[in-house]
Amino acid sequence: MFAKRTNWELTPNRVAGILEGYKSSGQKILDLTQSNPTCCGFVYPQDELLALLSMPASMRYVPSSQGLLSARQAVAAYYQSQNIAISPQQIFLTASTSEAYSFLFRLLANPQEEILFPAPSYPLFDFLVDLNDLKSSFYSLVYQGQWAIDLGELENHISVQTKAVVAVNPNNPTGSYITREELKHLNRMCQQNQLALISDEVFFDYAFDSSQRFVSCAANTDNLTFTLGGLSKTLALPQMKLSWIVVNGPTDIVADAIARLEIIADTYLSVNAPVQNALAAWMNYRPAIQEQIIRRVAVNRDYLINSFANYDAGTVLHADGGWYMIVKLLGGVDEEALAERLLLRDQVYVHPGYFFNFSEESFLILSLLPPESVFIEGVKRIIARVKSFNSSS
Numbered sequence: 001m002f003a004k005r006t007n008w009e010l011t012p013n014r015v016a017g018i019l020e021g022y023k024s025s026g027q028k029i030l031d032l033t034q035s036n037p038t039c040c041g042f043v044y045p046q047d048e049l050l051a052l053l054s055m056p057a058s059m060r061y062v063p064s065s066q067g068l069l070s071a072r073q074a075v076a077a078y079y080q081s082q083n084i085a086i087s088p089q090q091i092f093l094t095a096s097t098s099e100a101y102s103f104l105f106r107l108l109a110n111p112q113e114e115i116l117f118p119a120p121s122y123p124l125f126d127f128l129v130d131l132n133d134l135k136s137s138f139y140s141l142v143y144q145g146q147w148a149i150d151l152g153e154l155e156n157h158i159s160v161q162t163k164a165v166v167a168v169n170p171n172n173p174t175g176s177y178i179t180r181e182e183l184k185h186l187n188r189m190c191q192q193n194q195l196a197l198i199s200d201e202v203f204f205d206y207a208f209d210s211s212q213r214f215v216s217c218a219a220n221t222d223n224l225t226f227t228l229g230g231l232s233k234t235l236a237l238p239q240m241k242l243s244w245i246v247v248n249g250p251t252d253i254v255a256d257a258i259a260r261l262e263i264i265a266d267t268y269l270s271v272n273a274p275v276q277n278a279l280a281a282w283m284n285y286r287p288a289i290q291e292q293i294i295r296r297v298a299v300n301r302d303y304l305i306n307s308f309a310n311y312d313a314g315t316v317l318h319a320d321g322g323w324y325m326i327v328k329l330l331g332g333v334d335e336e337a338l339a340e341r342l343l344l345r346d347q348v349y350v351h352p353g354y355f356f357n358f359s360e361e362s363f364l365i366l367s368l369l370p371p372e373s374v375f376i377e378g379v380k381r382i383i384a385r386v387k388s389f390n391s392s393s
């Protein structure tokens, strides 16, 4: 009765079972996977944000395939604040970044063709690819003091089936931005093989060092490029469901891409009017919201780095931005068994590396968003557990 693409493994795994047990018994855990900003104790200008949702203009339905002009102007102003000139004509609004990916996959690839993704990276890609009847192929990010794209391997993975290369800038969970040099190589490979570049920049604003200048692909005119952003991270409002695609590249191909994308977006018209009408004024709260997150991320990150500084069982990998840090465990620890034991014995929930498609063991991925007290206690318990885990296994 059902399509093969929905033949997922639906039985809950052991970790889901343990979490369910805690939930039904009401026992609190220290959740260091928590990356839902609305659950992390940040103070939002709630009255102001909600008041802006009740604009009278929202009572009129104005179907617009790319999204309302005022909202697209607000997105263009966001890029202008980073000295990137984008016209509202180059912008499409979508209900989520995931929806933006789907629109682009429909635009670029026929069934069974391929999209190249980074690994390690964000675990939703497999589902997005399956749902669009595509295939995924992965290129590696390699760590040598910092993360870099294995450009040779990426090039080897390009075949006649490949239609687009996805870059996540900065990547989740490695926290690595694309360098200017890497972008130059990506552009060359895309041009030679007629590939589009898709750059997911939802975490772009969250650089650890604000004085460092990173490269946004929104300004990339050398190759057909789609840059994704959205409110789930930029305003830490994932529930408001608004993201965007910026289309850039050589003029002719951009015009063709926009004309085709317009039909796709027009078929769904999925972004609601109240959020679009609120967007320009909401963007004024960006500094107030982002400052809290940047401060929290800095405190938790410092604590993590200092805690592991004199500890030889694990090391914290270098990252430049985003909401996550990676701990590499030394001495051949079974990351999955450790994560399960942390949850069962210590009530600390962390993701093992395989969740983010790491090709080898042993890594733990920690969200930096939880309140400091939760994060610090969680890290203390991780360190204590890793010590006893190493000697017991």
Ligand SMILES: Cc1ncc(COP(=O)(O)O)c(C=O)c1O
Pocket (backbone or CB within 6 Å): 095, 096, 097, 098, 099, 122, 168, 171, 172, 200, 202, 230, 231, 232, 238, 242, 243
């Ligand atoms: C790299 C990356 N892109 C996109 C998203 C999801 O964005 P949205 O909520 O807009 O679909 C996430 C969510 O964590 C993410 O990590």
